[in-house]
Amino acid sequence: MTFISTAQHIARISRTDRRGHLVPILLAGTIAAAAIGLVAFLLWPTWEAEVTSGPARLPVSIGGTLFNVPTAAIRMDIQRHSGPQERVDLSFSFPSLEPPEPPKHVSAGNLDVTVQPIDRIFLSIAAHHDSLAPDMRARTIYPRYLEQAPALVEDGLSMRAFRDGSPYGGEDLFSAIAPDITARCTRDAATPGTCLSERRVDGADLTFRFQRNWLAHWRDVAEAMDDLARQVHGKPSEGRGP
Structure with missing residues (x-):
């Protein structure tokens, strides 16, 4: 409900302010960047490269x-x-x-x-x-x-x-x-x-x-x-x- 209210509020602003159409774009970009960062963090490998072992x-x-x-x-x-x-x-x-x-x-x-x-x-x-x-x-x-x-x-x-x-x-x-x-x-x-x-x-x-x-x-x-x-x-x- 909060997200829908926020979207409606942004829509009202965009109708009254010519620059209001930039707000949804910026918000969408921020959300996308945060999502990408979260996925990268979760998928980042935690293993370390193994040293190739050979004969002593x-x-x-x-x-x-x-x-x-x-x-x-x-x-x-x-x-x-x-x-x-x-x-x-x-x-x-x-x-x-x-x-x-x-x-x-x-x-x-x-x-x-x-x-x-x-x-x-x-x-x-x-x-x-x-x-x-x-x-x-x-x-x-x-x-x-x-x-x-x-x-x-x-x-x-x-x-x-x-x-x-x-x-x-x-x-x-x-x-x-x-x-x-x-x-x-x-x-x-x-x-x-x-x-x-x-x-x-x-x-x-x-x-x-x-x-x-x-x-x-x-x-x-x-x-x-x-x-x-x-x-x-x-x-x-x-x-x-x-």
Whole structure:
């Protein structure tokens, strides 16, 4: 009854006011918009898109050697498949050694809170094609370019500087025996220094990269590299070197 009364009232207004014919149109538009909004609200999907799940690990053959790598740790989409590959690049959170969380969307508003200190240890697995083994390089090549000064030893970790002008100028060589670690590191400058440590597993070389300042806890770093080597292959490495 209220709606009919309202319609009759509008009709009377429209007969007395030349602009009265606009009122029914506006009212009808308002009612239609409200109805559409209500239907859209009721029919709006409440489900969330499911993330396509795949295998947690992928078997890959690199240099004729079988590795079992965590899918979520693979850094490049093109490498995210099983079978023979020339190289696979991985990253892990440190010290948990879990695959890192997917990157969040970065905007101007959240840039300051998004940029965080690097807490990644990177691992590249590549076929070596019979190149010089990392441990042989550390024993026969690097000593030619090291400074003659005695090695500095702190907490069981020794450091020797490479000569300026050598192929490794501006870098230092760190090594220890228990646990075993050898790493070649750039020095801190405009950007923090980074370290490289290599080891061989059959037909492939494993190359680890991490921040130089982590060597303050070098035993944890050495154990993390051992754990990751076992995680992707499960076999002791043949030799280590940077």
